[in-house]
Amino acid sequence: MKKRLLNATALACALTLGVTLFAGCKTGGSESSKDGNKPKDKTTVRYNLGADPKTLDPALNTAVDGATVLQNLYVGLMKTDEKEQPVPGVAQSYEISADKLTYTFKLRDSKWSDGKPVTAEQFKYAWLRALDPKTQPVPAEYAYQMFYIKNGEKFYKGQAKPEEVGIEVPDAKTIRVTLEAPCPYFLALTAFPTYFPVRQDMIEKDVKKWWTAKETAISNGPFKLESLAPKSKLVLVKNPEYYDAAKVKLEKVDMDLTDDRQTALAAYTKGELDMMESPPPQDIPKLLKEKKAVIAPYLGTYFYVINMRPSLKTKNPAAYEALSKPQVRKALALAIDKKSIIDNVSKGGQTPAWGFVPMGIKDDKLNDFAMAKKYMEKENGDPEQAKKLLADAGYPDGKGFPKLTLKYNNNVGHQNMAIAIQDMWKKTLGIDIQLSNEEWAVFQSSRNNGDFEIARHGWIADYNDPMSFLDMWISGEGEGVWGNNDAHFKNDRYDDLIRKARVEIDLAKRTQLLHEAEAILMEEMPILPIYFYTNVLCFKDYVKGVRKSPLGFLYFETAYIE
Numbered sequence: 286m287k288k289r290l291l292n293a294t295a296l297a298c299a300l301t302l303g304v305t306l307f308a309g310c311k312t313g314g315s316e317s318s319k320d321g322n323k324p325k326d327k328t329t330v331r332y333n334l335g336a337d338p339k340t341l342d343p344a345l346n347t348a349v350d351g352a353t354v355l356q357n358l359y360v361g362l363m364k365t366d367e368k369e370q371p372v373p374g375v376a377q378s379y380e381i382s383a384d385k386l387t388y389t390f391k392l393r394d395s396k397w398s399d400g401k402p403v404t405a406e407q408f409k410y411a412w413l414r415a416l417d418p419k420t421q422p423v424p425a426e427y428a429y430q431m432f433y434i435k436n437g438e439k440f441y442k443g444q445a446k447p448e449e450v451g452i453e454v455p456d457a458k459t460i461r462v463t464l465e466a467p468c469p470y471f472l473a474l475t476a477f478p479t480y481f482p483v484r485q486d487m488i489e490k491d492v493k494k495w496w497t498a499k500e501t502a503i504s505n506g507p508f509k510l511e512s513l514a515p516k517s518k519l520v521l522v523k524n525p526e527y528y529d530a531a532k533v534k535l536e537k538v539d540m541d542l543t544d545d546r547q548t549a550l551a552a553y554t555k556g557e558l559d560m561m562e563s564p565p566p567q568d569i570p571k572l573l574k575e576k577k578a579v580i581a582p583y584l585g586t587y588f589y590v591i592n593m594r595p596s597l598k599t600k601n602p603a604a605y606e607a608l609s610k611p612q613v614r615k616a617l618a619l620a621i622d623k624k625s626i627i628d629n630v631s632k633g634g635q636t637p638a639w640g641f642v643p644m645g646i647k648d649d650k651l652n653d654f655a656m657a658k659k660y661m662e663k664e665n666g667d668p669e670q671a672k673k674l675l676a677d678a679g680y681p682d683g684k685g686f687p688k689l690t691l692k693y694n695n696n697v698g699h700q701n702m703a704i705a706i707q708d709m710w711k712k713t714l715g716i717d718i719q720l721s722n723e724e725w726a727v728f729q730s731s732r733n734n735g736d737f738e739i740a741r742h743g744w745i746a747d748y749n750d751p752m753s754f755l756d757m758w759i760s761g762e763g764e765g766v767w768g769n770n771d772a773h774f775k776n777d778r779y780d781d782l783i784r785k786a787r788v789e790i791d792l793a794k795r796t797q798l799l800h801e802a803e804a805i806l807m808e809e810m811p812i813l814p815i816y817f818y819t820n821v822l823c824f825k826d827y828v829k830g831v832r833k834s835p836l837g838f839l840y841f842e843t844a845y846i847e
Contacts, residue, residue, distance in 0.1 A: 322555075322556035322825055323556065323827075324559060324825070324827050324828075324846045325539075325559075326846075327845075327846045328534075328535055328536035328537060328846070329535065329536065329537040329538070329539060329846075330535055330537075330538050330539070330559050330560065330828060330831070330841060330844055330846065331539045331541065331557070331558045331559045331560070332538060332539070332540055332541065332558065332559065332560040332561070332839070333540075333541045333543060333549040333552070333553065333558050333560070333561035333562070334350055334353065334354070334519065334540040334541065334542060335350050335542070335543075335544050335549075335562075335563075335725075336350065336542065336544035336694075336695075336724065336725035336726070337515050337516060337542050337544075337725065337726060338350050338351035338354060338519075338726075339351060339725065339726040339729050339730075340496065341354055341355060341358070341496040341497075341502065341510075341513075342483075342488075342495075342496050343355055343359060343411065343478040343479060343480075343481040343483055344411065344414055344415040344420065344425045344427070344479060344483070345422075345423065345425055345426070346478055347426050347427060347729070347769060348725075348729065349745050349837035349838070351478075352478050352837070352838055353837070353838050353839050354519065354521070354540070355478040355481065356478065356506075356838045356839075356840060357506060357507060357508045357521055357538065357839075357840065357841050357842070358502075358504035358506045358508055358509065358510065358521065359478070359481040359482070359504050359505055359506045360374040360375055360481070360505055360506045360507075360527075361374050361375065361475050361476050361477070361478075361480045361481050361482070362374055362375055362376040362379075362390050362392075362408065362460070362475040362476075362480070363376060363379075363472050363473070363475045363476045364476050365473070365476050365834070367832060369749065369834060369835070369836070371472040371473045371475070371476055373393075374475075374476065375392055375393060375395050375403055375408075375482070375505065375528075376390040376391065376392060376393070376475075377391050377392060377393035378390075378391045379391070379472075384467070385464075385467035386463055386464050386466070386467060387461065387462070387463050387464070388461070388462045388464075388471065388472075389459065389460075389461045389462075390405075390459070390460050390461075390462075390475075391458060391459055392404070392405055392457075392458040392459070392460070393528060394528070395505060395527075395528040396505070396526040396527075396528070397484065397503045397504065397505050397526065398503050398504050398505065398509040398524045398526050398527075399503050399526075400526055401503075402457070403482060403505050404457045404458070405454040405456070405457055405458060405459055405460040406454050406457065407482040407483065407484065407485070408452075408460050408480075408482045409452045409454050409460065410482075410483070410485050411480070411481060411482050411483045412431055412434070412450075412452055412480065413440075413447050413450060413452070414483070414488075415427065415428055415430070415431055415479050415480075416428050416431045416434075416437055416440050416441050416450065417440070417441075417447075418441055418442075418443070418766050421492045421493075422492055422493045424766045425479065426733065426766075426768050426769050427479040427768070427769070428441050428766070428768060429441075429756060429757070429759065429768045429769075430474060430477065430479045430480075430747070431479070432465070432787070433464050433465060433466075433468045433471060433474070433787065434450060434451045434452060434462060434463070434464060434465070435450065435451030435463040435464060435465050436449045436450045436451060436465075437450055437451070437465070438465075441766075451463030451464065451465075465787070465788060466787060466788030466789075466790065467790050468787075469750075469792070470748045470749075470750050470752075473748040473749075474747075474748060477747055477748065482505060484503050487501040487502070487503050488501075496510075497513050498510075498513075499511055499512065504524065505524075505526075505527070506524065506527060506842075507523070507524060507527050507529070507530070507532075507533045507841070507842040508521035508522060508523060508524050508527075508533075508538060508841065509521065509522060509523075509524040511537070514542075515542065516542055517542055518539060518540065518541060518542060519540040519542060520537060520538070520539055520540070521537065521538040521540065521841075522536060522537050522538075523535065523536050523537070529842075532842065532843060533842055533843075534830070534843070534844065534845040535841060535844050535845065535846075538841050538844075541558060544695065544696060544724075544725065545696075545697070546563060546564055546565040546696065546697055546698065547565050547568075547697065549561050549564075550564045550565060550568060550823075553823055559824065559825045559827075559828050559846075560822075560823065560824040560825070560828060560831070560839075561822075561823050561824075562820060562821065562822055562823070563698070563820070563821060564578065564821060564823055565697060565698065566630060566631055566632045566633065566697075566698050566701060567632070569632045569633055569821055570632055572821075572823065573821075577823060578821050578822060578823045579821070579822050580633060580634045580819045580820070580821055580822075581819065581820040581821075581822055581833055581835075582645060582819065582820070582835045583745065583818040583819050583820040583835055583837060584643055584645045584646060584745060584746035584749065584818075584835045584836060585643060585743060585744055585745035585746065585817070585818035585837065586638050586641055586642075586643050586743065586744055586754070586814055586815075586816070586817055586818065587631075587635070587638070587742075587743050587814075587815045587816050587817075587818055588638065588641070588742050588743065588744070588812045588813055588814045588815055589617075589691070589706075589739050589740065589741060589742060589812065589813040589815065590732070590737075590739070590740050590741075590742040590771050590772050590811065590812050590813075591608050591614055591617075591738075591739055591772055591810070591811050591812065591813070592604075592608060592735055592737055592738050592739070592740070592771075592772065592773070593608060593609065593772050593773050593774055593775075593811055594735045594772075594773040595773075596735055597735065597738070601687070601738065603687035604687050604689055604738050606687075607678070607680070607686060607687055607689070608689075608738065608739075610678045610679075611808070611809055611810060612674040612675065612677050612678035613674070613675065613678045613680070614809070614810035614811070614813070615671075615674050615810050616671045616672070616674040616675040616678070616714060617671075617710065617714075617739075617810075617813055618661065618671075618810055618813045618814075619661070619663075619666050619667040619668070619670050619671035619674070620666055620668060620671040620709055620710055620713040620714050621666050621706055621709055621813065621815060622664075622665045622666045622709055623637035623638065623664050623665070623666065623815055623816060624637060624664040624665045625665065625705070625709075626702065626705060626706070626815060626816065627816055629705070630698075630701050630702055630705050631698065631702065631816065633819050633820075633821050634819050635816040635817060635818060635819050636816060636817045637664040637815075637816055637817075638661075638814035638815055638816050638817050639655075639659040639660055639661045639662060639814070640655055640658070640659070640660045640661070640803055640807055640814065641744075641754055641755070641803060641806055641807070641812060641814050642654050642655050642751045642754045642755065642803060643655060643746075643754075643817040643818065644656070644817055645749075645817075645835065646746060646749060646750065646751050646753070646754070647749055647750070648751070648796045649792035649793050649795065649796045650793075650796075654751045654796070654799070654800075655817075657800055658800065658804070660803075660804070660807040661807070661814070666709075666713070668713045671713055671714060672713065672714065675714050675716075680716075682714075682715045683714050683715025683716040683717075684715070686714075686715075686716045688717055688718075688719060689716075689718050689719070689738045689739060690718070690719045690720070690721050690737070690738050690739070691703050691706070691707065691718050691719070691720055691721070691738070691739045691740070691741075692720075692721045692722070692723065692728065692731065692732070692737045692738075692739070692740045692741070693720070693721075693722050693728070693740070693741035694722065694723060694724070694725045694728040694729075694741065695722045695723060695724050695725065695728070696725075699722075699741050700720075700722065702741070702815075703720050703722075703741070704720070706718075707720060718739075728740075732771050733771060735771075735773070739813075740771070742771065742812070743818070744757070744769075745818070745836055745837040746835075746836050747836065748836070751796075751799045751803070752783075752786065752787070752799065755783060755786075755799055755802050755803060755806070756783050756787070757769040757770055758770050758772070758774050758779065758783075758806060758811070759779070759780050759783050759784075760773075760774065760775040760776070760779075760780055761773070772811035772812065774806075774809065774811035774812075776805055776809060778805060779802055779805045779806065779809075782798050782799070782801055782802040782805070783798075783799075783802055785798050786798040786799050786802070820833070820837070827846055827847050828844065828846065828847075829844065829845050829846070829847050830843040830844040830845050831843075831844045
């Protein structure tokens, strides 16, 4: 397929992500200040974050918007550099044992934003809190990110005590971690928000809202929280206690919390914002043509998730019966014309998704994992096969098919996508799908709690490895904690393959195990992959030094106004 490309200079800049995206790259994609748009001042960047983050609790956040804020508030044992490689953060140094099972980190002198020292015990507390299924206000969906630690999964399942988890603190500046098996990306994991340290004394003041007020949202990164006004603005200010504060040039980052893309674009055009992402799809072609936007790489997949939970049987027996059939799920997938979606709805130069793991995620030979096998090769779907599968499932031409609801978060892009796919399902399969939308935070809770039949979803890599996309579908128990497996997909063979891959030290064998797991995922179809993401960015040319990660995060630590 002919893919929409950047102009040559912008492409050269974007392909170096994560190098600093706006570091003097004269991308025609940034809007010139000659148009009359000028910065508010030389110490503030105004950025549209989008909807209110559901949470800024490092253990509980699962969204990219929240993670962008957290990456600027906190720093873990490691952080990532311009090439997305882990480098020392709070850890001044580390040693890895010969068998690659034990990591010993030595902490540098560093402080929290209230001047108190950062200690190894605070990391241990944060990690055990993320693992504990009794954590309040809710268990961490990302607890499985800690299962690489010895007895982490057993503790999560109530089969081990906290002191049996492989986290030791010999002294205030040393933390020793023992793994279940060698993990080639463990250092990268320690740069992920779930692994950030937190202050027990602050959390216990208000377990639900401690992260909303500057008095309790104490952080250890380049910025600290100044204020949070829902549906209005989130303000970060420079943290003078940060160990590398001399590098931080900005005094403030104003994060606008306008979710409506058209409103955000209007504010950007009028000079009220310096940066924004994801402009309205209908405006993207014009913005690209006028060199007022660029397309950047993004390691992620846009998809719909199917509710396969037994609890749906009680709420909607007919929906449960239909969605429990693999033929129905495959029919829904094959009835989607992905090329038409990209050309006419999303318009962001995306690639049709033929699997779940996106292009750009590497295998053991550093080749694209996704290129090994294309599970769904037809970009415009397969209407005839979709009809046959639906008939085989007992619903010829859609007769007798229950009315289902497709739920999405309140955003014009997701709305247009839902309307287009609703129409495709009606024309190809003869089925009627109702649409429902909710605000972002409410929608995340609904999806996590199983209050849906089909729901919009998107997943961005946490680290560059196929496991970041595949271990989220491992099963939980009953109606309890299932992490990010919102489908409640359960397949014993799949679970076995993921567990074997976690401990396999032969990288070629590990890749094969993960390919086999993805094949099961695409055969069972608890998800309907639609496209592999790109990221459309608009920024003024006076904004420099902001680093954009292909994992979706924006880093303002080295940003400045020229």
